[in-house]
Amino acid sequence: MSTKPHYSISDLAQEFDITTRTIRFYEEAGLLLPERNGQTRIYTDEDRVKLKLILRGKRLGFSLAESRELIDMYDPNSDNTRQLNALLSKIQARREQLERQLEDIHLMQAELDAAEERCRDALNLTQPATDH
Amino acid sequence: MSTKPHYSISDLAQEFDITTRTIRFYEEAGLLLPERNGQTRIYTDEDRVKLKLILRGKRLGFSLAESRELIDMYDPNSDNTRQLNALLSKIQARREQLERQLEDIHLMQAELDAAEERCRDALNLTQPATDH
DNA sequence: TAAGACGTTTACGTTAACGTAAAGCAGGTG
DNA sequence: CACCTGCTTTACGTTAACGTAAACGTCTTA
Known part of the structure; x- marks a missing residue:
């Protein structure tokens, strides 16, 4: 059994030095789809990786739409x-x-x-x- | 004596596959300052190089403000x-x-x-x- | 139990980087 | 002369990527 850590929205915001608004915006744009505990978002390691990809894409001048393509490639589904x-x-x-x-x-x-x-x-x- | 070629706005637009509006916008933003023949803009080779720098910066995700800094570095003045x-x-x-x-x-x-x-x-x- | 920290949604505001008319001048051509 | 081509300015519109504020729920800690 693999350990499955999860993060709060502010955990990730802090780690990547972005705002929670930004993270929610990425979700609105269809780039993230965290689980929920009631209302509260819960992020898995996979979500964390996706966020990392988004931000890396951003540093390279990619739009969110382009980053979504990258994430879709990464998706094994x-x-x-x-x-x-x-x-x-x-x-x-x-x-x-x-x-x-x-x-x-x-x-x-x-x-x-x-x-x-x-x-x-x-x-x-x-x-x-x-x-x- | 060096040859001093010059270009029209649409020359450059065509070469770099951008619109004339874009080029005028860069001028508005203070990144270019072509000479004039009456009303008409005349671009030198130096302007062309600057434009090249701007577009390269753009491909790397730089803002126009950041590209201006790059151009200012390039400026020998x-x-x-x-x-x-x-x-x-x-x-x-x-x-x-x-x-x-x-x-x-x-x-x-x-x-x-x-x-x-x-x-x-x-x-x-x-x-x-x-x-x- | 009141305050504080953290989460939520909704919604309007903002900035950058152009796009898109509209209206007009200047020079060459049939 | 009328027209076309290419240039100009002015100005409002648009999209992406968030910022910011309001108003509210939930938990825990003094």
Whole structure:
């Protein structure tokens, strides 16, 4: 038997440094569907993972709708063979987007390098000789 | 003497697959400041580079305000020594953000791998023996 | 039992990043 | 000259992703 920890809404809010409103909003958007104890939401480890995926997607500039696709991929309940091939092509599309982002990041890093050098040069011209 | 090509607003719109409205909006937001021939905007190569930076930032989930900071770094007109150190720390912050995004991308790629494998497994169970 | 901490729903407000008209000027062409 | 093409400004509309406030339930702790 596996241990099944669960979390309150504020547990997760605190852990990921977001508000409870945000979490409820994600539920409204159909990205989460926690169990309930009466009115109170109860989050499982799976919900926690989904939230993590959402936030990671957000950091990469994905919309919630896009993140939902990612979560749907992660969901092991898509057993329709017909859909699986569609999923595979979506996965491929994602992969290509990530490749583009990787390239963007490398380009950006190179430009930060250049910008930093320009800055340092400008400072050196002001403070000519740093003989200790 | 360097050749100084210039572009119309629709030249750039077409090249980057955005609307002219978008480009004017970026100007409104203070990210671009093209020359004018009367009323008509004339874009230099430098403007083109800035636009490129904005769009790259966008792909990485940056806001326009953040992209403006990137452009300001790129601008060689920040000659105030006092500001340069602030710039350097901003550059550093950017760098760390990019590192985080890199990590996010790698994690995401790993999960796409896993998702793909699950898909393929599911398909193989349906189509058991692929003896040609 | 009153207060405080935590949860809930409902609903209107806000910001960013454009979209979408509407109305008009400027230059070239049949 | 009338028309078309491409540019302009002004201004209101829209969508996503929450923020914020109101009003209420529930538990526990002083």
